[in-house]
Amino acid sequence: MKYALFLGCAIPIKYPGFEAATRLVCQRLGIELVDLPFSCCPPPTSMKLVHYDSWLALAARNLCLAEEAGLDVMTLCSGCVNTLKEANRTLKQSESKKRRVNKILEEHNHRFKGTIDVTHILDVLYQDTIVERLIKETVRDLPMRIGCHYGCHYFRPPGIMYPGELSDAESYVPVQMDHLLSIIGMEPMEYSRKFLCCGSPLGANADQDAGYAITQTKLQYMRDRDIEALSVICPSCFEQFDMGQIVLGRKTKEKYKIPTFFLTQLLGLAMGLSAKEVGVDVHRIKARKLLDGIGIG
Amino acid sequence: MTTIKLWKFFAREDLYECYQCARCTGSCPAMEVAPAFGPRETILKCLNVGHEKVVQDERIWLCCTCNVCEDRCPQKIPISDLLVALRNSAARRGNIPGRLVMAIELLAKTGRSMIVHQLDEMRAHHGLAPLPPAPVEEIRAILEKTGLREVVEF
Ligand code: SF4
Ligand code: SF4
DSSP states (O other), X not given: OEEEEEXXXXXXXXXXXXXXXXXXXXXXXXXXXXXXXXXXXXOTTTHHHHOHHHHHHHXXXXXXXXXXXXXXXXXXXXXXXXXXXXXXXXHHHOHHHHHHHHHHHGGGTOOOOOOOOEEEHHHHHTSHHHHHHHHHHOOSOOOOEEEEEOOHHHHOSHHHHSGGGOOXXXXXXXXXXXXXXXXXXXXXXXXXXXXXOOSHHHHHHTOHHHHHHHHHHHHHHHHHTTOOEEEESOHHHHHHHHHHHHHHHHHHOOOOOOOEEEHHHHHHHHTTOOTTTTTGGGOSSOOHHHHHHTTOO | OOOOOHXXXXXXXXXXXXXXXXXXXXXXXXXXXXXXOHHHHHHHHHHHTOHHHHTTOGGGGGOOOOOHHHHHOTTOOOHHHHHHHXXXXXXXTTOOOHHHHHHHHHHHHXXXXXXXXXXXXXXXXXXXXXXXXXXHHHHHHHHHHHTGGGTOOO
């Protein structure tokens, strides 16, 4: 199994620990990763809102690189997967948009053909063969009450992100992360408004306090269920919860902190990697006590 | 100043499909914490006062782009397309938050959305090789051609 690894911007630059954990975990699970000279995706929360044509062309360039390598793209971020999946679909469906984009890209020797698919690491990990391998590679359980936060752009709008799964009567909500974490002995908890936004785009674009007010709401629902830790699959969501609890804590003096992890960090810990190897040592909300409590140093 | 053809992004007739039931708005996180229009009111305003007025209002930038509204809409109105189109149009008229201008400038100049600072050491701490530079020249050239300068200088 082989993918073009789309790191995005925030992970390799702000949270390289997630990248380290991901590379180690993929290696153990037999997922081969190929690095290509990608640019920013660019985000559905910035470039797409400001200049759609630029958003589409840059996304198309990234897709072309993977096409040229003959590989499907695996992203690590809810925003990247949203951009690249939608752009891929749009360009596959619209001849006129494809023509317009290719006119620009051809000057740089790229041509969008529509030959590959885009996926998120969560969906890669959720395949039967990988799950079987994960069960074999797991050397210790992580018994914690875990909350999952998927990140809006990973699954919405469902008509674009999960068209096959959608019936007219219902919308799509993901379960993959909860299931994977139960394999490594975690206790995935339901909590109110589990699919509420983290607040990050509002904070980044317009009003930081308002963004954190959403984060605070979500954290409170988790506290109501005595959730001990949070698992995310997007670096922006991560920052919103990790840094957010520091910023919110200055005002609220809240003592009940919820350490946040990137999914592959948790899988890595279950495979026997150390806290340092998966990079949790640099998180703002420290997980040390929690990990000590289950015998992981 | 160039404008965009808003109704190429979102079919104008779809505005009339809206029941004004507010099922979308009931789940809108931006409305809970900020004076955002929310999806129902955005549609109503497009009908009542016209999109030309709507795109002049800075409150349209309070939307999180969470797309919950589109998910919840019983009429399957592609609301996210409307919200993207309105903001594209607003940006061309100079209605764009300063932070977003900075973010786009950074992206256009560096090919990435994050400022790189003491990166090699940080990556080495995690046992990772340095990050190869982004193909800046190619990205700039593409963004020149797509007309990003209509909105942001870079
Ligand atoms: S996408 Fe925007 S308008 Fe729609 S529910 Fe989310 S915040 Fe509200
Ligand atoms: S849910 Fe759909 S039909 Fe109801 S108010 Fe919102 S946009 Fe209109």
